Amino acid sequence: MKWQFNADAPIWSQLIAQIKVGIVTGAFPPGERLPSVRDLAAEAGVNPNTMQRALTELERDGLVYSQRTAGRFVTEDQSMIASAKRSLAESHIQTFLRAMAHLGYDREEILTLLRQEKIEEGEEHGSSGV
Amino acid sequence: MAVLECKDLTKHYGAAPALDHVDLAVEPGRIVGLLGPNGSGKTTLIKLANGLLTPSAGEVLVCGAAPGKETHAAVSYLPERTAIPTWMSVKQLMDFYGDFYSDFRRDAATEMLAHLNIPLTQRIKQMSKGTREKVQLIMVMSRAAKLYLLDEPIGGVDPATRDYILSTIITNYNPEAAVIISTHLIADVEKVLDEVIFINQGRVVLQSSVDEIREEKGMSVDALFREVFKC
Amino acid sequence: MLTKLLKHEFRATARIMGPLYLILLAAALAANLTAGLLDADSFILNIVSALIVMAWFVAVIGVFIVAFILMLQRFYKNLLGDEGYLMFTLPVSVHQHVWSKLIVSAVWFILTGVVVVLSVLVLAFNVSFLTDLAEVFPKLFEQLNAYYAFNGTAFMLEGLILLFAGCMTFSLQFYAALAVGHSFPNHKMALSVVFYFVFQFAMQILGAFLILALDEGPLYQLLMRLDFHIDGAAAVHFAMWILIALTALYGAVFYFVTALTLKKRLNLE
Numbered sequence: 001m002k003w004q005f006n007a008d009a010p011i012w013s014q015l016i017a018q019i020k021v022g023i024v025t026g027a028f029p030p031g032e033r034l035p036s037v038r039d040l041a042a043e044a045g046v047n048p049n050t051m052q053r054a055l056t057e058l059e060r061d062g063l064v065y066s067q068r069t070a071g072r073f074v075t076e077d078q079s080m081i082a083s084a085k086r087s088l089a090e091s092h093i094q095t096f097l098r099a100m101a102h103l104g105y106d107r108e109e110i111l112t113l114l115r116q117e118k119i120e121e122g123e124e125h126g127s128s129g130v
Numbered sequence: 131m132a133v134l135e136c137k138d139l140t141k142h143y144g145a146a147p148a149l150d151h152v153d154l155a156v157e158p159g160r161i162v163g164l165l166g167p168n169g170s171g172k173t174t175l176i177k178l179a180n181g182l183l184t185p186s187a188g189e190v191l192v193c194g195a196a197p198g199k200e201t202h203a204a205v206s207y208l209p210e211r212t213a214i215p216t217w218m219s220v221k222q223l224m225d226f227y228g229d230f231y232s233d234f235r236r237d238a239a240t241e242m243l244a245h246l247n248i249p250l251t252q253r254i255k256q257m258s259k260g261t262r263e264k265v266q267l268i269m270v271m272s273r274a275a276k277l278y279l280l281d282e283p284i285g286g287v288d289p290a291t292r293d294y295i296l297s298t299i300i301t302n303y304n305p306e307a308a309v310i311i312s313t314h315l316i317a318d319v320e321k322v323l324d325e326v327i328f329i330n331q332g333r334v335v336l337q338s339s340v341d342e343i344r345e346e347k348g349m350s351v352d353a354l355f356r357e358v359f360k361c
Numbered sequence: 362m363l364t365k366l367l368k369h370e371f372r373a374t375a376r377i378m379g380p381l382y383l384i385l386l387a388a389a390l391a392a393n394l395t396a397g398l399l400d401a402d403s404f405i406l407n408i409v410s411a412l413i414v415m416a417w418f419v420a421v422i423g424v425f426i427v428a429f430i431l432m433l434q435r436f437y438k439n440l441l442g443d444e445g446y447l448m449f450t451l452p453v454s455v456h457q458h459v460w461s462k463l464i465v466s467a468v469w470f471i472l473t474g475v476v477v478v479l480s481v482l483v484l485a486f487n488v489s490f491l492t493d494l495a496e497v498f499p500k501l502f503e504q505l506n507a508y509y510a511f512n513g514t515a516f517m518l519e520g521l522i523l524l525f526a527g528c529m530t531f532s533l534q535f536y537a538a539l540a541v542g543h544s545f546p547n548h549k550m551a552l553s554v555v556f557y558f559v560f561q562f563a564m565q566i567l568g569a570f571l572i573l574a575l576d577e578g579p580l581y582q583l584l585m586r587l588d589f590h591i592d593g594a595a596a597v598h599f600a601m602w603i604l605i606a607l608t609a610l611y612g613a614v615f616y617f618v619t620a621l622t623l624k625k626r627l628n629l630e
Binding site for chain 3: 180231
């Protein structure tokens with residue numbers, strides 16, 4: 001997994017988001033054991049206490065669960081993963097909509113643009129696929 | 131109990147104060163950045179905690195005791211300069227650390243050295259500057275100390291070595307111990323830190339947790355540093 | 362911890378002194394072997410043989426100089442240079458540091474003397490020489506004992522102690538100068554040299570006062586009033602111990618200057 005952090009949000013909240021992405025995209029498959037806090041922290045290059053905090057939050061949300069001795073595991077509850085996926089998508093959309101609103105587009109214009117984008121993208125796909 | 135405590139700590143070199151009435155405490159389990167521009171007093175503070183300097187006024191306590199041979203056993207210190215004797219081989223250096231520090235984990239050191247493909251028979255003299263600094267860091271982080279004092283550990287090294295050093299610090303993290311990293315390269319260490327101490331002209335300007343800065347001020351420690359120390 | 366310091370100090374110095382001793386002894390052996398050629402008619406062989414003897418002589422001078430430089434270098438490089446950051450943060454006291462340096466340098470001085478004597482023996486070795494020597498020494502001791510009721514072993518022991526104390530005091534004056542000189546922020550080495558001569562001067566003045574006091578002062582009166590009933594041999598022993606005590610006192614002054622400076626005014630670059 002590639003870890004990236006921006007400057008303004010707290011590291012732990014960015015960690016939560018990125019681990020969620022990892023779970024949703026299958027980088028951390030359902031039911032699989034997560035690396036230890038220390039290893040995860042080393043991999044992400046962050047403070048172990050911060051990683052601990054992020055995992056505790058994820059545990060509270062139910063996306064990961066811990067077994068006393070065996071460590072932490074990704075949930076096997078597909079509906080929970082799906083809802084995490086949904087909420088990630090929503091937050092991306094929110095960010096996008098805010099940025100577009102800032103540029104002065106309204107809903108309808110945005111939808112039009114999106115549809116056009118979709119067609120162009122499809123064409124690109126078509127041509128490159130040959 | 132605080133691992134490191136400074137009470138009204140003051141150090142003068144001649145007439146100029148290098149540290150000016152510093153009060154601070156560092157608790158175990160924390161990785162703390164001691165941040166400030168060059169000449170702000172970072173090295174002086176670390177030297178005082180190591181007993182390499184004697185305070186002009188006030189006191190510095192390590193695990194509740196004034197620096198001396200007892201506290202040296204609990205402190206693992208990475209000086210700004212390469213201090214390991216260059217005539218030694220890596221193996222002799224490990225003998226040296228093992229003899230003097232009962233908390234030296236030789237197996238951990240051996241593993242880290244093997245990971246970097248540094249042969250045990252190689253002499254420090256024959257190594258590049260970067261390798262010397264890595265070997266010194268490995269010795270320092272291979273101790274199970276109560277307090278790690280790392281003076282500019284990422285100062286003069288390339289970005290890849292910088293990453294290696296930071297990940298070595300993280301993988302050797304011990305919740306019973308505190309790590310203090312002095313540096314002026316804040317963007318590089320920020321993610322690794324629990325807390326930061328800003329120091330300028332011998333005074334502590336700010337001691338805060340990294341999360342607090344990001345949550346309350348909505349900016350990174352690096353950005354805050356640039357704001358606080360704007361020229 | 363002192364034993365560990367000593368171990369590593371010997372490790373650091375033996376790698377230099379060891380090979381030098383070997384060179385010295387090898388030169389002596391070579392000189393011995395070629396000595397037979399000295400009277401030969403060949404001009405070249407004579408030259409070679411003379412050169413080897415010269416090489417041995419240079420090695421003798423060299424080994425003393427290196428022992429001296431090593432004494433200085435171990436102190437200022439290991440304790441006052443970059444390595445000082447490592448050494449002074451070991452769980453070891455300043456006193457143990459000073460003692461480890463002192464003991465090791467004194468041992469090397471004495472060992473150097475021993476090896477030089479050994480090399481002379483190697484140089485001069487032939488069978489009759491050795492048997493002569495084996496006869497002469499016991500005889501010498503016997504005679505001394507007979508004439509002066511002189512205990513050779515005790516005298517040797519006192520001599521050795523004096524030598525050891527002398528070596529340490531010699532080193533300590535340099536240590537004190539280096540420690541004080543390096544406690545300043547700039548011109549550390551130049552100041553160290555200056556302080557060496559300042560110390561030398563101060564001790565001479567002090568010595569002069571002591572002699573003055575002994576000459577006419579109350580101390581002289583006191584000594585005169587004491588009635589010593591000792592014979593010749595005891596007087597020699599007594600004198601030896603006085604010498605040892607004075608040497609130790611001289612050294613003790615510098616020991617405290619060194620230890621105190623390292624403790625309170627350490628100022629690594």
